[in-house]
Amino acid sequence: MAEMDTSGGGKHKKGPGVKKGKKLSTRVDLTPMVDLGFLLITFFIFTTTMSQPTAMRLFLPKDVDKPEEQNKVKSSAVLTILLGKNDVIYYYEGDDPTKVQTSNYKAIRDIVIDKKKRTDPKDFVVVLKPTQDASYKNTVNILDEMTIDAVKRYAMVDISPVEYGIIQATERANGVK
Amino acid sequence: MPKVKLPRKSTAIDMTAMCDVAFLLLSFFILAAKFKPPDNLAVQTPSSVSTKIAPEKDVVMITIDKEGKVYFSVSDANKSQKVEIIDAVNTAKNLGLSAEEKARFSNNPTSYIGTPFSQLKSYLSKDPDQLKGVALGGIPVRDTLNNELIDWMRAAAGAFQGGRMNIIVKGDDASKYPSFQGVINAFKKNDLMKFQIVTNPVAVPKGTELFKINEATGTKGATD
Numbered sequence: 001m002a003e004m005d006t007s008g009g010g011k012h013k014k015g016p017g018v019k020k021g022k023k024l025s026t027r028v029d030l031t032p033m034v035d036l037g038f039l040l041i042t043f044f045i046f047t048t049t050m051s052q053p054t055a056m057r058l059f060l061p062k063d064v065d066k067p068e069e070q071n072k073v074k075s076s077a078v079l080t081i082l083l084g085k086n087d088v089i090y091y092y093e094g095d096d097p098t099k100v101q102t103s104n105y106k107a108i109r110d111i112v113i114d115k116k117k118r119t120d121p122k123d124f125v126v127v128l129k130p131t132q133d134a135s136y137k138n139t140v141n142i143l144d145e146m147t148i149d150a151v152k153r154y155a156m157v158d159i160s161p162v163e164y165g166i167i168q169a170t171e172r173a174n175g176v177k
Numbered sequence: 178m179p180k181v182k183l184p185r186k187s188t189a190i191d192m193t194a195m196c197d198v199a200f201l202l203l204s205f206f207i208l209a210a211k212f213k214p215p216d217n218l219a220v221q222t223p224s225s226v227s228t229k230i231a232p233e234k235d236v237v238m239i240t241i242d243k244e245g246k247v248y249f250s251v252s253d254a255n256k257s258q259k260v261e262i263i264d265a266v267n268t269a270k271n272l273g274l275s276a277e278e279k280a281r282f283s284n285n286p287t288s289y290i291g292t293p294f295s296q297l298k299s300y301l302s303k304d305p306d307q308l309k310g311v312a313l314g315g316i317p318v319r320d321t322l323n324n325e326l327i328d329w330m331r332a333a334a335g336a337f338q339g340g341r342m343n344i345i346v347k348g349d350d351a352s353k354y355p356s357f358q359g360v361i362n363a364f365k366k367n368d369l370m371k372f373q374i375v376t377n378p379v380a381v382p383k384g385t386e387l388f389k390i391n392e393a394t395g396t397k398g399a400t401d
Contacts, residue, residue: 027189029192030192030193030196031192033196034192034195034196034199037196037199037200037203038199040203041199041202041203041206044203044206044207044210045206047210053222053230053231053375053376053377053378054225054227054228054229054230054231054375054376054377054378055227055229055230055231055232055345055373055374055375055376056225056227056229056373056374056375056376057227057229057371057372057373057374058371058372058373058374059370059371060361060364060365060370060371060372083354109385113386130354130358131354132353132354132355133353133354134353134354135350135351135352135353135354136223136241136348136349136350136351136352136353136354136356136357137223137350137351138354139354139357140223140225140348140374140376141223143225143374144223144224144225144226144227144376147225147226147227147387148226148381148382148385148386148387148388149385149386149387150386150387150390158358
Protein backbone atom coordinates (compact mmCIF):
# COMPACT_ATOMS: atom_id res chain seq x y z
CA MET A 1 0.00 0.00 0.00
CA ALA A 2 1.19 3.45 -0.69
CA GLU A 3 3.11 4.98 2.04
CA MET A 4 4.63 8.37 2.13
CA ASP A 5 7.98 8.74 3.72
CA THR A 6 7.91 11.91 5.76
CA SER A 7 10.72 11.12 8.01
CA GLY A 8 13.45 13.67 8.30
CA GLY A 9 13.55 15.69 5.14
CA GLY A 10 16.98 16.96 5.72
CA LYS A 11 18.45 18.24 8.87
CA HIS A 12 17.69 21.77 9.74
CA LYS A 13 18.71 23.73 12.67
CA LYS A 14 16.31 23.45 15.46
CA GLY A 15 15.75 26.78 16.96
CA PRO A 16 14.80 27.06 20.56
CA GLY A 17 11.11 26.58 21.09
CA VAL A 18 10.41 25.13 17.59
CA LYS A 19 8.71 21.80 17.84
CA LYS A 20 9.82 18.93 15.65
CA GLY A 21 7.20 18.16 12.89
CA LYS A 22 5.00 15.28 13.97
CA LYS A 23 5.40 12.17 11.85
CA LEU A 24 1.93 11.36 10.47
CA SER A 25 0.98 7.96 9.26
CA THR A 26 -0.71 7.79 5.82
CA ARG A 27 -1.82 4.20 6.02
CA VAL A 28 -5.54 3.99 5.33
CA ASP A 29 -7.67 1.39 6.99
CA LEU A 30 -9.63 -0.31 4.23
CA THR A 31 -11.98 -2.33 6.39
CA PRO A 32 -15.08 -0.16 5.82
CA MET A 33 -14.57 -0.29 2.07
CA VAL A 34 -14.43 -4.06 2.13
CA ASP A 35 -17.59 -4.08 4.23
CA LEU A 36 -19.41 -1.98 1.66
CA GLY A 37 -18.07 -4.21 -1.09
CA PHE A 38 -19.53 -7.29 0.51
CA LEU A 39 -22.81 -5.52 1.18
CA LEU A 40 -23.13 -4.70 -2.50
CA ILE A 41 -22.29 -8.27 -3.44
CA THR A 42 -24.97 -9.72 -1.22
CA PHE A 43 -27.42 -7.18 -2.61
CA PHE A 44 -26.75 -8.27 -6.15
CA ILE A 45 -26.82 -11.93 -5.24
CA PHE A 46 -30.27 -11.57 -3.80
CA THR A 47 -31.79 -9.27 -6.36
CA THR A 48 -30.83 -11.10 -9.52
CA THR A 49 -33.43 -13.77 -8.95
CA MET A 50 -36.18 -11.71 -7.39
CA SER A 51 -37.37 -9.53 -10.25
CA GLN A 52 -39.25 -12.08 -12.29
CA PRO A 53 -42.62 -10.82 -13.38
CA THR A 54 -45.47 -13.24 -12.84
CA ALA A 55 -48.26 -13.95 -15.25
CA MET A 56 -51.98 -14.27 -14.69
CA ARG A 57 -53.78 -16.75 -16.92
CA LEU A 58 -56.93 -15.73 -18.69
CA PHE A 59 -59.17 -17.99 -20.72
CA LEU A 60 -61.75 -16.45 -22.97
CA PRO A 61 -65.02 -18.20 -23.69
CA LYS A 62 -65.94 -18.60 -27.32
CA ASP A 63 -68.31 -16.00 -28.63
CA VAL A 64 -71.45 -17.80 -29.68
CA ASP A 65 -74.23 -15.89 -31.33
CA LYS A 66 -76.91 -18.54 -31.14
CA PRO A 67 -78.88 -18.03 -27.92
CA GLU A 68 -79.48 -21.73 -27.36
CA GLU A 69 -75.77 -22.39 -27.16
CA GLN A 70 -75.09 -19.62 -24.71
CA ASN A 71 -74.48 -20.62 -21.14
CA LYS A 72 -77.71 -20.56 -19.24
CA VAL A 73 -77.53 -18.69 -15.99
CA LYS A 74 -80.14 -18.29 -13.34
CA SER A 75 -80.69 -14.58 -13.10
CA SER A 76 -81.13 -14.65 -9.35
CA ALA A 77 -77.68 -16.19 -8.96
CA VAL A 78 -75.89 -13.55 -10.99
CA LEU A 79 -73.89 -10.66 -9.60
CA THR A 80 -73.03 -8.07 -12.20
CA ILE A 81 -70.10 -5.79 -11.55
CA LEU A 82 -69.66 -2.67 -13.65
CA LEU A 83 -66.31 -0.86 -13.59
CA GLY A 84 -66.58 2.89 -13.83
CA LYS A 85 -64.07 5.72 -13.86
CA ASN A 86 -62.01 6.93 -10.91
CA ASP A 87 -61.87 3.45 -9.39
CA VAL A 88 -65.60 3.32 -8.69
CA ILE A 89 -67.52 0.05 -8.94
CA TYR A 90 -71.24 -0.30 -9.58
CA TYR A 91 -72.99 -3.58 -9.01
CA TYR A 92 -76.41 -5.13 -9.07
CA GLU A 93 -77.86 -8.55 -8.49
CA GLY A 94 -79.99 -10.42 -10.93
CA ASP A 95 -81.51 -8.87 -13.98
CA ASP A 96 -82.35 -5.33 -13.05
CA PRO A 97 -79.65 -2.77 -13.76
CA THR A 98 -81.66 0.09 -12.37
CA LYS A 99 -81.06 -1.08 -8.83
CA VAL A 100 -77.37 -0.40 -9.18
CA GLN A 101 -75.30 0.28 -6.05
CA THR A 102 -71.92 1.90 -5.66
CA SER A 103 -68.81 0.41 -4.16
CA ASN A 104 -65.05 0.52 -4.41
CA TYR A 105 -62.20 -1.94 -4.77
CA LYS A 106 -61.82 -2.46 -1.05
CA ALA A 107 -65.46 -3.16 -0.26
CA ILE A 108 -66.15 -5.34 -3.29
CA ARG A 109 -64.63 -8.39 -1.62
CA ASP A 110 -67.25 -8.40 1.12
CA ILE A 111 -70.01 -7.96 -1.44
CA VAL A 112 -68.82 -10.87 -3.57
CA ILE A 113 -68.34 -13.13 -0.56
CA ASP A 114 -71.75 -12.16 0.78
CA LYS A 115 -73.46 -12.95 -2.50
CA LYS A 116 -71.51 -16.16 -2.79
CA LYS A 117 -72.73 -17.29 0.62
CA ARG A 118 -76.36 -16.65 -0.29
CA THR A 119 -76.18 -18.47 -3.61
CA ASP A 120 -76.06 -22.07 -4.63
CA PRO A 121 -72.42 -22.75 -5.62
CA LYS A 122 -73.69 -24.51 -8.74
CA ASP A 123 -75.38 -21.38 -10.02
CA PHE A 124 -73.19 -18.57 -8.78
CA VAL A 125 -71.87 -16.47 -11.64
CA VAL A 126 -70.21 -13.09 -11.63
CA VAL A 127 -70.43 -10.99 -14.77
CA LEU A 128 -67.78 -8.31 -15.19
CA LYS A 129 -68.52 -5.37 -17.44
CA PRO A 130 -65.80 -2.75 -17.68
CA THR A 131 -66.78 0.59 -19.16
CA GLN A 132 -64.61 2.60 -21.49
CA ASP A 133 -63.55 4.78 -18.54
CA ALA A 134 -62.24 1.89 -16.49
CA SER A 135 -58.49 1.55 -16.39
CA TYR A 136 -56.50 -1.59 -17.17
CA LYS A 137 -55.53 -1.73 -13.52
CA ASN A 138 -59.22 -1.87 -12.56
CA THR A 139 -59.77 -4.74 -14.97
CA VAL A 140 -56.83 -6.78 -13.72
CA ASN A 141 -57.72 -6.05 -10.10
CA ILE A 142 -61.26 -7.29 -10.50
CA LEU A 143 -60.02 -10.43 -12.27
CA ASP A 144 -57.57 -10.96 -9.45
CA GLU A 145 -60.45 -10.48 -7.01
CA MET A 146 -62.24 -13.38 -8.68
CA THR A 147 -59.24 -15.58 -8.02
CA ILE A 148 -58.87 -14.36 -4.43
CA ASP A 149 -62.54 -15.03 -3.69
CA ALA A 150 -62.41 -18.41 -5.45
CA VAL A 151 -65.27 -17.57 -7.81
CA LYS A 152 -65.52 -20.53 -10.15
CA ARG A 153 -67.60 -19.00 -12.90
CA TYR A 154 -67.12 -15.51 -14.12
CA ALA A 155 -67.16 -13.81 -17.47
CA MET A 156 -65.95 -10.51 -18.85
CA VAL A 157 -68.38 -9.06 -21.38
CA ASP A 158 -69.07 -5.76 -23.07
CA ILE A 159 -71.32 -3.32 -21.31
CA SER A 160 -74.68 -2.56 -22.85
CA PRO A 161 -75.63 1.04 -23.72
CA VAL A 162 -78.53 0.86 -21.26
CA GLU A 163 -76.25 0.04 -18.38
CA TYR A 164 -73.74 2.68 -19.42
CA GLY A 165 -76.54 5.23 -19.46
CA ILE A 166 -77.53 4.22 -15.94
CA ILE A 167 -73.94 4.57 -14.75
CA GLN A 168 -73.65 8.01 -16.26
CA ALA A 169 -76.90 9.08 -14.62
CA THR A 170 -75.65 7.78 -11.27
CA GLU A 171 -72.37 9.63 -11.74
CA ARG A 172 -74.17 12.85 -12.46
CA ALA A 173 -76.35 12.38 -9.40
CA ASN A 174 -73.34 11.75 -7.23
CA GLY A 175 -71.35 14.55 -8.72
CA VAL A 176 -68.55 12.35 -10.05
CA LYS A 177 -66.62 14.18 -12.74
CA MET B 178 18.22 -7.29 32.51
CA PRO B 179 18.85 -9.05 29.19
CA LYS B 180 20.28 -6.84 26.56
CA VAL B 181 18.19 -8.31 23.69
CA LYS B 182 14.71 -6.90 23.39
CA LEU B 183 12.05 -8.88 21.54
CA PRO B 184 11.63 -7.33 18.11
CA ARG B 185 8.15 -5.89 17.89
CA LYS B 186 6.18 -6.95 14.84
CA SER B 187 3.29 -5.02 13.37
CA THR B 188 -0.20 -6.60 13.71
CA ALA B 189 -1.83 -4.57 10.99
CA ILE B 190 -3.02 -6.84 8.15
CA ASP B 191 -2.72 -5.74 4.57
CA MET B 192 -6.32 -5.72 3.29
CA THR B 193 -5.45 -5.26 -0.38
CA ALA B 194 -5.95 -8.88 -1.32
CA MET B 195 -9.35 -9.17 0.31
CA CYS B 196 -10.43 -5.91 -1.23
CA ASP B 197 -9.44 -7.17 -4.67
CA VAL B 198 -11.36 -10.42 -4.26
CA ALA B 199 -14.41 -8.56 -2.99
CA PHE B 200 -14.51 -6.28 -6.00
CA LEU B 201 -13.88 -9.16 -8.37
CA LEU B 202 -16.89 -10.99 -6.99
CA LEU B 203 -18.94 -7.84 -7.13
CA SER B 204 -18.09 -7.26 -10.78
CA PHE B 205 -18.96 -10.85 -11.57
CA PHE B 206 -22.40 -10.59 -10.05
CA ILE B 207 -23.11 -7.24 -11.61
CA LEU B 208 -22.28 -8.60 -15.04
CA ALA B 209 -24.08 -11.87 -14.46
CA ALA B 210 -27.25 -10.10 -13.39
CA LYS B 211 -29.61 -10.26 -16.31
CA PHE B 212 -30.84 -6.77 -16.84
CA LYS B 213 -33.96 -6.41 -18.93
CA PRO B 214 -33.14 -4.65 -22.21
CA PRO B 215 -33.72 -0.95 -21.56
CA ASP B 216 -37.42 -1.02 -22.09
CA ASN B 217 -38.16 1.48 -24.74
CA LEU B 218 -41.67 1.07 -23.43
CA ALA B 219 -41.95 1.90 -19.75
CA VAL B 220 -44.89 -0.02 -18.39
CA GLN B 221 -46.11 -0.12 -14.81
CA THR B 222 -47.92 -3.44 -14.57
CA PRO B 223 -50.69 -4.09 -12.03
CA SER B 224 -50.27 -6.65 -9.28
CA SER B 225 -51.95 -10.00 -8.79
CA VAL B 226 -51.77 -12.97 -6.49
CA SER B 227 -50.71 -15.29 -9.30
CA THR B 228 -47.44 -17.12 -8.75
CA LYS B 229 -46.89 -18.46 -12.26
CA ILE B 230 -43.68 -17.03 -13.70
CA ALA B 231 -44.09 -15.17 -16.96
CA PRO B 232 -42.64 -17.26 -19.79
CA GLU B 233 -39.55 -16.05 -21.63
CA LYS B 234 -39.40 -18.27 -24.68
CA ASP B 235 -41.88 -18.69 -27.54
CA VAL B 236 -43.51 -15.50 -26.44
CA VAL B 237 -45.61 -13.08 -28.41
CA MET B 238 -45.90 -9.97 -26.28
CA ILE B 239 -48.55 -7.30 -26.65
CA THR B 240 -47.62 -4.18 -24.70
CA ILE B 241 -50.15 -1.49 -23.84
CA ASP B 242 -48.56 1.71 -22.59
CA LYS B 243 -50.20 4.27 -20.34
CA GLU B 244 -51.72 6.17 -23.22
CA GLY B 245 -53.37 3.05 -24.55
CA LYS B 246 -50.99 2.55 -27.48
CA VAL B 247 -50.48 -1.06 -28.46
CA TYR B 248 -47.13 -2.59 -29.44
CA PHE B 249 -46.36 -6.04 -30.77
CA SER B 250 -43.13 -7.93 -30.16
CA VAL B 251 -41.78 -11.46 -30.17
CA SER B 252 -39.22 -12.99 -27.81
CA ASP B 253 -35.63 -12.87 -29.10
CA ALA B 254 -35.19 -16.62 -29.05
CA ASN B 255 -37.70 -17.01 -31.86
CA LYS B 256 -35.88 -15.35 -34.72
CA SER B 257 -37.16 -17.76 -37.38
CA GLN B 258 -40.73 -17.08 -36.33
CA LYS B 259 -40.08 -13.34 -36.51
CA VAL B 260 -38.89 -13.77 -40.09
CA GLU B 261 -42.04 -15.71 -40.94
CA ILE B 262 -44.29 -13.14 -39.29
CA ILE B 263 -42.85 -10.17 -41.10
CA ASP B 264 -42.95 -12.08 -44.40
CA ALA B 265 -46.58 -13.07 -43.89
CA VAL B 266 -47.60 -9.53 -43.04
CA ASN B 267 -45.65 -8.17 -45.98
CA THR B 268 -47.43 -10.44 -48.46
CA ALA B 269 -50.86 -10.09 -46.89
CA LYS B 270 -50.79 -6.32 -46.78
CA ASN B 271 -48.62 -5.71 -49.84
CA LEU B 272 -46.24 -3.46 -47.99
CA GLY B 273 -43.27 -3.88 -50.28
CA LEU B 274 -40.73 -4.24 -47.51
CA SER B 275 -37.16 -4.72 -48.61
CA ALA B 276 -35.00 -7.51 -47.21
CA GLU B 277 -33.10 -4.98 -45.13
CA GLU B 278 -36.27 -3.60 -43.57
CA LYS B 279 -37.51 -7.08 -42.77
CA ALA B 280 -34.16 -7.93 -41.26
CA ARG B 281 -34.40 -4.88 -39.06
CA PHE B 282 -37.38 -6.47 -37.37
CA SER B 283 -36.22 -10.08 -37.32
CA ASN B 284 -32.57 -9.60 -36.44
CA ASN B 285 -32.94 -7.01 -33.73
CA PRO B 286 -33.72 -8.82 -30.45
CA THR B 287 -35.58 -5.92 -28.89
CA SER B 288 -37.52 -4.87 -31.93
CA TYR B 289 -41.23 -4.17 -31.69
CA ILE B 290 -43.95 -2.90 -33.95
CA GLY B 291 -45.84 0.19 -32.89
CA THR B 292 -47.22 1.71 -36.04
CA PRO B 293 -50.13 1.12 -38.37
CA PHE B 294 -49.37 -0.76 -41.59
CA SER B 295 -49.33 2.46 -43.56
CA GLN B 296 -46.33 3.74 -41.62
CA LEU B 297 -44.60 0.40 -41.21
CA LYS B 298 -42.25 0.74 -44.16
CA SER B 299 -40.94 4.12 -43.07
CA TYR B 300 -40.60 2.88 -39.50
CA LEU B 301 -38.54 -0.13 -40.52
CA SER B 302 -36.39 1.84 -42.94
CA LYS B 303 -34.92 3.86 -40.08
CA ASP B 304 -32.13 2.74 -37.80
CA PRO B 305 -33.04 2.18 -34.15
CA ASP B 306 -30.83 5.14 -33.18
CA GLN B 307 -32.78 7.44 -35.45
CA LEU B 308 -35.97 6.31 -33.79
CA LYS B 309 -34.82 7.12 -30.27
CA GLY B 310 -37.21 9.52 -28.67
CA VAL B 311 -39.73 9.36 -31.46
CA ALA B 312 -43.21 8.71 -30.14
CA LEU B 313 -44.99 5.99 -32.07
CA GLY B 314 -48.71 5.93 -32.61
CA GLY B 315 -49.23 2.32 -31.68
CA ILE B 316 -51.07 -0.36 -33.63
CA PRO B 317 -54.71 0.65 -34.14
CA VAL B 318 -56.97 -1.70 -32.18
CA ARG B 319 -59.87 0.34 -30.86
CA ASP B 320 -61.77 0.54 -34.10
CA THR B 321 -63.47 -2.81 -34.66
CA LEU B 322 -63.38 -2.30 -38.40
CA ASN B 323 -59.70 -1.55 -38.49
CA ASN B 324 -58.14 -3.74 -35.82
CA GLU B 325 -54.69 -4.30 -37.29
CA LEU B 326 -53.65 -6.52 -34.41
CA ILE B 327 -55.87 -9.22 -35.92
CA ASP B 328 -53.49 -9.44 -38.87
CA TRP B 329 -50.41 -9.47 -36.68
CA MET B 330 -51.87 -12.23 -34.50
CA ARG B 331 -52.86 -14.24 -37.55
CA ALA B 332 -49.30 -14.04 -38.83
CA ALA B 333 -47.98 -15.00 -35.40
CA ALA B 334 -50.34 -17.97 -35.12
CA GLY B 335 -49.20 -19.16 -38.53
CA ALA B 336 -45.52 -18.79 -37.64
CA PHE B 337 -45.86 -20.67 -34.37
CA GLN B 338 -48.03 -23.43 -35.80
CA GLY B 339 -47.10 -26.83 -34.48
CA GLY B 340 -45.27 -25.42 -31.53
CA ARG B 341 -46.31 -23.64 -28.41
CA MET B 342 -47.10 -19.94 -28.53
CA ASN B 343 -47.30 -18.07 -25.25
CA ILE B 344 -49.28 -14.90 -25.65
CA ILE B 345 -48.65 -12.36 -22.95
CA VAL B 346 -50.24 -8.99 -22.45
CA LYS B 347 -48.22 -6.39 -20.59
CA GLY B 348 -50.45 -3.47 -19.91
CA ASP B 349 -49.89 -0.30 -17.97
CA ASP B 350 -52.01 0.44 -14.93
CA ALA B 351 -53.20 3.71 -16.32
CA SER B 352 -54.30 2.54 -19.76
CA LYS B 353 -58.02 2.49 -20.33
CA TYR B 354 -60.21 -0.50 -21.08
CA PRO B 355 -60.93 0.15 -24.81
CA SER B 356 -57.33 -0.71 -25.77
CA PHE B 357 -57.45 -3.91 -23.77
CA GLN B 358 -60.82 -4.68 -25.30
CA GLY B 359 -59.35 -4.21 -28.78
CA VAL B 360 -56.50 -6.56 -27.95
CA ILE B 361 -58.92 -9.20 -26.64
CA ASN B 362 -61.03 -8.85 -29.80
CA ALA B 363 -57.94 -9.45 -31.91
CA PHE B 364 -57.30 -12.66 -29.99
CA LYS B 365 -60.91 -13.80 -30.26
CA LYS B 366 -61.01 -13.22 -34.00
CA ASN B 367 -58.02 -15.51 -34.37
CA ASP B 368 -59.42 -18.12 -32.01
CA LEU B 369 -56.62 -17.55 -29.53
CA MET B 370 -58.47 -18.12 -26.31
CA LYS B 371 -55.66 -18.53 -23.83
CA PHE B 372 -53.32 -15.77 -22.87
CA GLN B 373 -51.47 -14.47 -19.85
CA ILE B 374 -51.30 -11.06 -18.25
CA VAL B 375 -47.98 -9.89 -16.83
CA THR B 376 -48.34 -8.69 -13.25
CA ASN B 377 -46.27 -7.93 -10.18
CA PRO B 378 -46.53 -10.62 -7.56
CA VAL B 379 -48.26 -9.82 -4.28
CA ALA B 380 -49.08 -12.06 -1.35
CA VAL B 381 -52.56 -13.51 -0.98
CA PRO B 382 -54.48 -11.39 1.54
CA LYS B 383 -55.05 -13.15 4.83
CA GLY B 384 -58.49 -14.47 5.62
CA THR B 385 -59.73 -14.65 2.05
CA GLU B 386 -61.05 -17.74 0.35
CA LEU B 387 -57.91 -18.26 -1.67
CA PHE B 388 -55.80 -17.94 1.45
CA LYS B 389 -57.83 -20.66 3.13
CA ILE B 390 -57.62 -22.90 0.06
CA ASN B 391 -53.86 -22.45 -0.09
CA GLU B 392 -53.50 -23.27 3.58
CA ALA B 393 -55.48 -26.44 3.07
CA THR B 394 -53.48 -27.58 0.07
CA GLY B 395 -50.14 -26.16 1.11
CA THR B 396 -49.60 -24.01 -1.98
CA LYS B 397 -48.29 -20.49 -1.87
CA GLY B 398 -50.27 -18.44 -4.36
CA ALA B 399 -52.80 -18.66 -7.16
CA THR B 400 -51.88 -21.58 -9.31
CA ASP B 401 -54.76 -21.65 -11.72
